[in-house]
Amino acid sequence: FRGIKVDDDDFGLMLYDPAFKNTASCRSAITLIDGDKGILRYRGYPIEQLAEQSTFLEVAYLLLWGELPNESELAEWSDQITNHTYVHQYLIRGMEGFKWDAHAMGKMVSLLGTLSTFYEDSKQVRDASVRREHIIKIIAKMPTIAAWCFRHMQGRPYIYPDNELGYVGNFMNMLFRMAEPSYKPNPVIARALDVLFILHADHEQNCSASAARAVGSAETDPYCSLAAASAALYGPLHGGANEAVLRMLREIGNVGNIPGFIEGVKNRERRLMGFGHRVYKNYDPRARIIKGLAHEVFAVTGKNPLLDIALELEKIALDDDFFVSRKLYPNVDFYSGLIYQSIGFPVEFFPVLFAIPRAVGWLAQWQEMLSDAEQKIARPRQIYVGADKRDYVPMSERG
Numbered sequence: 001f002r003g004i005k006v007d008d009d010d011f012g013l014m015l016y017d018p019a020f021k022n023t024a025s026c027r028s029a030i031t032l033i034d035g036d037k038g039i040l041r042y043r044g045y046p047i048e049q050l051a052e053q054s055t056f057l058e059v060a061y062l063l064l065w066g067e068l069p070n071e072s073e074l075a076e077w078s079d080q081i082t083n084h085t086y087v088h089q090y091l092i093r094g095m096e097g098f099k100w101d102a103h104a105m106g107k108m109v110s111l112l113g114t115l116s117t118f119y120e121d122s123k124q125v126r127d128a129s130v131r132r133e134h135i136i137k138i139i140a141k142m143p144t145i146a147a148w149c150f151r152h153m154q155g156r157p158y159i160y161p162d163n164e165l166g167y168v169g170n171f172m173n174m175l176f177r178m179a180e181p182s183y184k185p186n187p188v189i190a191r192a193l194d195v196l197f198i199l200h201a202d203h204e205q206n207c208s209a210s211a212a213r214a215v216g217s218a219e220t221d222p223y224c225s226l227a228a229a230s231a232a233l234y235g236p237l238h239g240g241a242n243e244a245v246l247r248m249l250r251e252i253g254n255v256g257n258i259p260g261f262i263e264g265v266k267n268r269e270r271r272l273m274g275f276g277h278r279v280y281k282n283y284d285p286r287a288r289i290i291k292g293l294a295h296e297v298f299a300v301t302g303k304n305p306l307l308d309i310a311l312e313l314e315k316i317a318l319d320d321d322f323f324v325s326r327k328l329y330p331n332v333d334f335y336s337g338l339i340y341q342s343i344g345f346p347v348e349f350f351p352v353l354f355a356i357p358r359a360v361g362w363l364a365q366w367q368e369m370l371s372d373a374e375q376k377i378a379r380p381r382q383i384y385v386g387a388d389k390r391d392y393v394p395m396s397e398r399g
């Protein structure tokens, strides 16, 4: 394009695509989204089948290595993850530096970056075996760091990993175990979290995956690349939306206040959080699964009183031309927060519950980017709209 010029002084052609709405930044074989049809597949497998029949660690293997593992591959993979759940004791010193009630996601972003200082060899990003080693470490340590952020927030002592428990069981143990050593994760809740992890594991070139790829393209180590991705996820328009939905439902308070709230949205005073998506112009398939899952969880925890507000909001919005004409449907964040809240998580922790499984997607995208000979350092251009050349004005002449 830059070679197409009307004369020698001409800049040439350049594609202007703010927010990359219509730009494919890479070729990828990991995740397919057909936003018009509401389809999501990991490595070709429909998300509905994976949510029903698979487990998070199996899906992690699939996303990272391209195929479902056989029995021995899965056993080995699970063993490797289990062996790396502990974090260096000095990481606690980093944790202790945070204000106890600081947002858990801010702590996660910082601690992921901090982890890079423990693993100098992780900078060898062109070495596939080094990459694999740190991919395993990150997937293993995410729940430990997250659970410790949770305990720090509550002023409770950290619980060390129990490698006899599964990925989610160990996470729940580190979160919720009190003084007695007999804590047993409820199997319905453990399975629900596992399914939520599957649903959140990857979503192609979203804001945080693009951040992981862009920062990783500078050959930055995976810990810092994922710190950047987590920072992107933190925002309320991305992974922070689950938290924003819960705050919104609380603010609405009861079903009678919904019409007034919807009017405010239509007058552009606010957005209906958990609605709309850059790619889905149809019902987000993950939201459909999560809506079903919510009922299973509520059978154990008791119904979340905010559910009625969410259901009524959805009903009204899907029957209102403002939302219908703009193809605004519930996204993954609309119902997930209700489940998290019923399990006992404070809203500030919701984005962290998104980041743990999404680390797998970031790592899969990061690895694919590094293995693709066509990928170079990410470096978009711009359309310059500033001043023409002008001479420096001394202070005394500036008026």
Ligand code: ACO
Residues within 6 Å of the ligand: 206, 236, 237, 238, 239, 241, 265, 270, 271, 272, 273, 274, 275, 276, 277, 278, 279, 326, 328, 331, 332, 333
């Ligand atoms: N509530 C009200 N109106 C909305 C909403 C919403 N949630 N989302 C989009 N719109 C409207 C916009 O006002 C705009 O209307 P207009 O054309 O009349 O100006 C139109 O729909 C298109 O909106 P855009 O902002 O251009 O859509 P975009 O693709 O840039 O944004 C986004 C997508 C950020 C997800 C947006 O829908 C949003 O803000 N949703 C609420 C936050 C949210 O739930 N985020 C989670 C997304 S899923 C995830 O990241 C995991």
